[in-house]
Amino acid sequence: MKVPExxxxxxxxxxxYIGRKGxxxxxxxxxxxxxxxxxxxxxxxxxxLFLDPAYGKKSKYGSNIAPGVMxxxxxxxxxxxxxxxxxxxxxxMGADPELDxxxxxxxxxxxxxxxxxxxxxKIGDVxxxxxxxxxxxxxxxxxxxxxxxxxNETRFYNQRNELVALSRNTGLxxxxxxxxxxxxxxx
Amino acid sequence: xxxxxxxxxxxYFEDVNVGDEVPGFSYKLDWTEMVKQVxxxxxxxxxxxxxxxAKSGGHKDIFYNTGWTRANLYRLLADFAGPDGWVRKLHFExxxxxxxxxxxxxxxxxxxxxxxxxxxxxxxxxxxxxxxxGVATPASGIVILPSKA
Numbered sequence: 530m531k532v533p534e535x536x537x538x539x540x541x542x543x544x545x546y547i548g549r550k551g552x553x554x555x556x557x558x559x560x561x562x563x564x565x566x567x568x569x570x571x572x573x574x575x576x577x578l579f580l581d582p583a584y585g586k587k588s589k590y591g592s593n594i595a596p597g598v599m600x601x602x603x604x605x606x607x608x609x610x611x612x613x614x615x616x617x618x619x620x621x622m623g624a625d626p627e628l629d630x631x632x633x634x635x636x637x638x639x640x641x642x643x644x645x646x647x648x649x650x651k652i653g654d655v656x657x658x659x660x661x662x663x664x665x666x667x668x669x670x671x672x673x674x675x676x677x678x679x680x681n682e683t684r685f686y687n688q689r690n691e692l693v694a695l696s697r698n699t700g701l702x703x704x705x706x707x708x709x710x711x712x713x714x715x716x
Numbered sequence: 717x718x719x720x721x722x723x724x725x726x727x728y729f730e731d732v733n734v735g736d737e738v739p740g741f742s743y744k745l746d747w748t749e750m751v752k753q754v755x756x757x758x759x760x761x762x763x764x765x766x767x768x769x770a771k772s773g774g775h776k777d778i779f780y781n782t783g784w785t786r787a788n789l790y791r792l793l794a795d796f797a798g799p800d801g802w803v804r805k806l807h808f809e810x811x812x813x814x815x816x817x818x819x820x821x822x823x824x825x826x827x828x829x830x831x832x833x834x835x836x837x838x839x840x841x842x843x844x845x846x847x848x849x850g851v852a853t854p855a856s857g858i859v860i861l862p863s864k865a
Contacts, residue, residue: 564758571756571784572791573743577721578799584723588799597803598790602758602783639782643807 551625551660557606597646604656632677634704673703726798729836729861738824757783779813797859808855818846835860
């Protein structure tokens with residue numbers, strides 16, 4: 530959420546947002562074979578643990594499992610092919626208004642992601658997730674000395690409420706070059 | 717119709733040494749791969765499949781999305797871990813882009829190994845590189861491997 534500089538108080542924002550939890554999100558579909566097949570086609574992967582029902586049944590899991598990086602896919606409701614980008618990017622990508630941290634700019638850059646995989650995603654599992662804000666801070670980048678860095682943490686659970694994975698994503702929001710130049714001109 | 721996929725070979729903790737290279741895999745990003753990227757990731761944002769849209773945003777061309785990136789890195793780790801191993805962690809940084817018509821190499825190198833209460837952990841540096849950008853996506857991972865004992 531872009532706010533004017535007069536309303537931007539990073540200490541107040543840190544106090545209000547760090548540790549804040551968003552709404553629970555439930556997966557629309559259970560963990561199922563066909564998305565896994567498409568996912569593996571994308572990488573030329575031929576892992577029978579993901580792809581071969583007979584092999585999965587005989588495996589230690591008793592079922593095929595999904596690649597761990599598909600956790601958020603199965604815990605979400607997905608985007609839809611009719612959408613190719615646009616100003617409603619936040620809504621389309623399922624951004625939670627509760628976690629929309631005030632920032633000075635609205636240009637976004639995704640920087641890094643860390644996944645921890647704690648339990649297998651078996652065919653038929655139903656996943657849900659709980660997002661939160663882990664950290665917010667100001668750290669300058671080349672194009673904006675007041676870029677706001679946001680660390681989102683999401684915990685993923687299965688239908689037995691077992692924690693199956695967690696992800697931490699670090700991104701930033703910055704101002705457009707003309708906004709930075711306008712501020713510099715004022716000073 | 718049935719499928720006949722060979723089980724992946726098993727890597728054992730004792731057989732892994734710090735400095736070992738994981739040769740990984742490679743393929744060219746032709747237009748079929750672009751379509752597979754959208755299908756496999758279900759990311760329909762046009763910057764990843766529509767060159768005109770990408771150029772209108774100041775980009776040189778379309779670039780492959782985050783879902784595709786992490787899928788390739790995860791595949792490298794899962795292939796290395798084998799059927800009885802487990803990919804425990806993946807960290808990656810989207811530093812540069814993978815664009816159409818380059819050939820990507822997905823590779824890794826063992827950086828450490830340790831026995832903990834959680835299991836036999838092997839730490840790796842992994843990455844995606846291409847001839848246009850060099851290492852586009854530096855990353856690291858941890859896999860848990862079975863022991864021969």
